[in-house]
Amino acid sequence: xxxFDILTTATTREGHNNQMHFLGRCxxxxxxxxxxxxxxxxxxxxxxxxxxKTLGACMSFVAGYxxxxxxxxFSYAPLLGTGGQYLSFITGNVANLKLPASLNxxxxxxxxxxxxxxxxxxxxxxxxxxxxxxxxxxxxxxxLAIFQTEIVEVLKPISPYVVPAIFGGLTMALLAxxxxxxxxPFVLCIIICVVGNLLGFGSSLSQSTxxxxxMVLSGISTVIMYKLGKI
Numbered sequence: 001x002x003x004f005d006i007l008t009t010a011t012t013r014e015g016h017n018n019q020m021h022f023l024g025r026c027x028x029x030x031x032x033x034x035x036x037x038x039x040x041x042x043x044x045x046x047x048x049x050x051x052x053k054t055l056g057a058c059m060s061f062v063a064g065y066x067x068x069x070x071x072x073x074f075s076y077a078p079l080l081g082t083g084g085q086y087l088s089f090i091t092g093n094v095a096n097l098k099l100p101a102s103l104n105x106x107x108x109x110x111x112x113x114x115x116x117x118x119x120x121x122x123x124x125x126x127x128x129x130x131x132x133x134x135x136x137x138x139x140x141x142x143x144l145a146i147f148q149t150e151i152v153e154v155l156k157p158i159s160p161y162v163v164p165a166i167f168g169g170l171t172m173a174l175l176a177x178x179x180x181x182x183x184x185p186f187v188l189c190i191i192i193c194v195v196g197n198l199l200g201f202g203s204s205l206s207q208s209t210x211x212x213x214x215m216v217l218s219g220i221s222t223v224i225m226y227k228l229g230k231i
C-alpha cells in the first residue's frame with residue numbers, strides 16, 4: 001500500500017491508527033520547523049547571532065526537559081490515544097489541560113480503556129480543549145495588553161500555587177479512575193518526599209525527578225498486582 005493511500009483507508013482500527021500516525025508525523029514535523037524558524041527569524045531581523053558558548057553551557061539544563069518530554073510521551077500515550085497524543089503534543093499544555101480534559105471526557109462517556117470509543121472521545125475532547133484554549137487566550141490578550149502591570153501584580157501572590165493545584169487535580173482524577181494502579185505509587189511518592197525533606201535533600205526531589213520515580217514505582221507495583229491477580 002502506498003503511503004498516501006492511508007488517507008482513504010481509515011474504516012478499520014488499523015487504518016485509523018495508520019492515518020493518525022501519518023497525519024500526526026506530518027503536522028509534528030511542520031510544527032517543529034515553524035518553532036525553529038521563530039528564533040531564526042528574530043536573529044535575521046535583529047541582525048544578531050546566538051552566543052554559542054552560552055547556548056552550549058545551557059544544553060545540560062535543556063536535556064532535562066528532553067528527558068521529561070520523552071517520559072511524558074510514553075506515559076501519556078495509553079491515556080490520550082493515537083490521535084489525541086499527536087494533537088496534545090503539537091498544541092502543548094498536556095498535563096494541565098489536554099490530559100485532564102481527555103480523562104474527564106472518558107469518565108463522563110464511560111468508555112473502556114484501549115477501545116475505539118476511548119480513541120474517538122479522547123481525540124474529540126482534546127481538539128475541543130485546544131479550540132477553547134485558543135479562543136480564551138485570544139480574548140485574554142486584550143485586557144493583558146491594556147492592564148499588563150496591574151494584572152501581573154494581582155496574580156503574583158497566587159502563582160506559586162498554580163502548578164500544585166493543577167497536578168493535585170490531575171492526581172485526584174487518576175486516583176478516582178485507576179485507584180488500584182495509582183494508590184501504591186502515589187503513597188510511596190509522598191513518603192519519599194516527606195522522608196527526603198526530613199533528611200535535608202528535599203530540594204533534589206524536583207518535579208522531573210519525581211516523575212521518573214513515580215513511573216518506576218508505578219510500573220513495578222502494577223506488574224506485581226497484575227501477577228497477583230489484583231488488577
